[in-house]
Amino acid sequence: MKKPIGIFDSGIGGLTVVKQLMHLLPNEQLIYFGDTARIPYGTKSKRLIERYAVEDAKFLLQYDIKALVVACNTASSLAMDVLLNSLDVPVIGVVIPGAEAAVKLTCNNKIGVIGTIATINSKSYTLQIQKRLSEAQVFGQACPLLVPLVEEGWLDDEVTILTLKKYLPEMIKEQVDTLILGCTHYPLLEKTIQKIMGDHVRLIDSGKETAKAVKQVLIENNLINRSDKPGPDKFFVSDIPMKFEEIGSRFLGKTLDNVERVDFERFLVKLEPGRMNNLRSNIEV
Ligand code: DGL
16 A cells, blocks of 8 residues: 555654664655654653644644554653544554563563653553563663753763663663663664673664564555555654754664654644544544
């Protein structure tokens, strides 16, 4: 099926997921929305994150998407239920694929998760891991300073190393053998985190796992595009912050062009509940 896949994130961090999707599903057209005007989601309440997630999804539904990927760990942790109950297209978040991979990889059943404050407080990963492996012990650590450090480009900087050394001791003490990078930004810190945790700890990039899950869902629902790519990928954001292209290109692993700033405020004002065909009318914005 030639329809595009929609992907949203609270900002441009979700491009780490886009990078994996491009690699695994090169014939699919991707439409990305990064809510750069309202980032961060990771410090906000469930109520607000749910509202934002629904609005982001509604924006993407305008493009007649065949599936929705919630690239943001925070939105996947707190807003999956409302999205799954509201949309008539398959919705794939990053939490379940990351949890499944951790369960497969752990040998000592001790799994660590790092993410935003909202993600860790939600215990979303713990829940999904223990559903699959009841004897698993899950250790969560919120690492709020990592997002700005990654956006600054300090991937291997002494400040980042010191910050990680403040956040990770509990994981080391508890001897986790698997650590989930539960935030869009953390895959860029993979090498630095690996050095601190040691080579015996397996790191899970939930974006990579999500791309595999998306492919599986497309195959199962007969949605995969079997012909040439129908059109170029599109990138929309609700604001263009400073150094945007530089940061975005770092996340994507190649030059980010084609980015369009949308007047999201106007979109929200115009939006009438239930307007989109494949959105049930019971969502309140
Ligand atoms: N995209 C968010 C996540 O993966 C990180 C940035 C934010 O706090 O919004 O959790």
